[in-house]
Amino acid sequence: MDPGLRRDDNTVPTHIAIIMDGNGRWAKARGLPRTAGHKKGAESLRRAMNACRKHGVKHLTVYAFSSENWNRPADEINDLMQLLQHYLRNELQTLHENQIRLRFIGDLSQLDEHLREQVDETVNQTTRHSQFNLTIALSYGGRQEITRAVQKLAKDIQAGRLKPEQVTEQIIAGALDTAELPEPDLLIRTGGEQRISNFLLWQSAYTEFYFCDTLWPDFGESELEAALQDFSKRERRFGTAGES
Ligand code: FPP
Numbered sequence: 001m002d003p004g005l006r007r008d009d010n011t012v013p014t015h016i017a018i019i020m021d022g023n024g025r026w027a028k029a030r031g032l033p034r035t036a037g038h039k040k041g042a043e044s045l046r047r048a049m050n051a052c053r054k055h056g057v058k059h060l061t062v063y064a065f066s067s068e069n070w071n072r073p074a075d076e077i078n079d080l081m082q083l084l085q086h087y088l089r090n091e092l093q094t095l096h097e098n099q100i101r102l103r104f105i106g107d108l109s110q111l112d113e114h115l116r117e118q119v120d121e122t123v124n125q126t127t128r129h130s131q132f133n134l135t136i137a138l139s140y141g142g143r144q145e146i147t148r149a150v151q152k153l154a155k156d157i158q159a160g161r162l163k164p165e166q167v168t169e170q171i172i173a174g175a176l177d178t179a180e181l182p183e184p185d186l187l188i189r190t191g192g193e194q195r196i197s198n199f200l201l202w203q204s205a206y207t208e209f210y211f212c213d214t215l216w217p218d219f220g221e222s223e224l225e226a227a228l229q230d231f232s233k234r235e236r237r238f239g240t241a242g243e244s
Contacts, residue, residue, distance in 0.1 A: 011232035013185035015059035016052060017207070019199055020045065022191030022215030035079040040217035042087055049134060051224040053098065059133040059181060063199050067107065067141030081115055084138070088122045095122075099131035105177035106140030107148070135181060142201030149175035178203055186231045190216045190223075206238050 023037030030036070045062060052060045065080060095102055102123050108116055119138075152175050156162040162171075173179065184200060184207045192213045196204065210227045212219075235242060 012056050012228065013208075013231055014057065015061065015182050015184045015186075016057050016227075017061040017063075017184040017187045017200055017204070018048065019063045019187070019189040019191075019197060020216040020219075021189060021193060023217055025191065026215040026217040034076055035083070037215075037217055038080055038083055042083055044216055044219045045087075046091075047220050048224055049100075049132075051221040053132050054221075055225070055228055059135065059184075061105070061135040061137060061178075061181070061184065061200070063137045063140065063197075065106075065138045065140070066198060067139060067144050068198065070110065070139070081112065084136075085115060085118060088118055092122060092125065095126050095129065095134075099129040100126065101129040101133050102126045103133065103135040103180070104138050105135055105145070106138045107144060108139060110139045133181070135178075137199065140177075141198045142196075143198055145177050146172075146202055148177075173202070176202060183207065185236075186210060186227065188212070188224075188227050190214050190219050206236070208234050208236065 020041055023041040024034045025037070026040065027034050027037030048062075049060055064084065069080075070077065091102075094100070104119055104123060108119060111119070149172060153162060153167060153171065157164060157167075178200070181203075183203045183205070186209075187196075187200070187204055187207045188210045189195075190212055192211075194209075194211045200207075208231055210230055212223065212227070214223050
């Protein structure tokens with residue numbers, strides 16, 4: 001990889017978000033059930049997280065299951081939830097060994113109670129870790145997240161805890177599921193589609209986007225490094241005129 005891409009280089013993103021797309025097509029191309037693609041996708045997540053840690057990225061947020069994914073066939077939903085349970089069981093030791101804090105964003109009230117308990121338990125066991133942050137978006141939709149935040153603020157106003165004129169961008173950001181997280185610097189979408197699909201709508205206002213054709217199960221360290229390399233060349237202006 002380019003020697004210019006170093007840990008102490010401020011061109012390395014602090015926070016990467018990934019839309020892990022292409023599991024189904026990967027499986028189909030091999031005559032396998034879609035679940036085989038998701039299973040392979042869980043391995044890619046492990047690889048991507050290790051590559052992020054190696055390059056000094058501090059936050060990784062991945063889109064594991066969208067609000068819209070509840071419309072998929074029941075078998076596929078069950079398989080994905082089982083895969084998640086399996087992942088949580090198997091990853092806990094790695095999270096501890098590498099001081100990784102795990103978080104979830106999304107409407108977890110829709111999950112089966114047993115899975116929700118397992119999610120809460122795993123999250124609670126990692127709250128003291130601070131070397132790296134893995135956030136899994138589950139039953140997540142950006143519009144739904146903003147709607148929940150607005151409902152929460154409306155209740156605060158109704159109860160007299162907040163005045164309408166006190167509602168600022170900061171207050172809204174603080175009512176989102178991502179309140180504790182920095183905004184993503186780089187959003188990667190694999191699988192060839194070039195859209196945001198209801199992911200981190202508020203948070204990605206100034207995020208750099210990187211699209212690649214690689215299907216998620218084939219995404220590895222070198223693909224992540226290509227995205228980092230591309231990011232390091234971007235000029236981020238955050239809406240200003242920038243330097244000329
Ligand atoms: C999109 O591919 C991917 C998903 C809906 C699920 C992503 C889940 C994983 C990568 C599993 C691992 C995650 C955890 C947290 C254990 P798609 O099925 O829409 O693919 P297609 O566009 O090719 O049909």
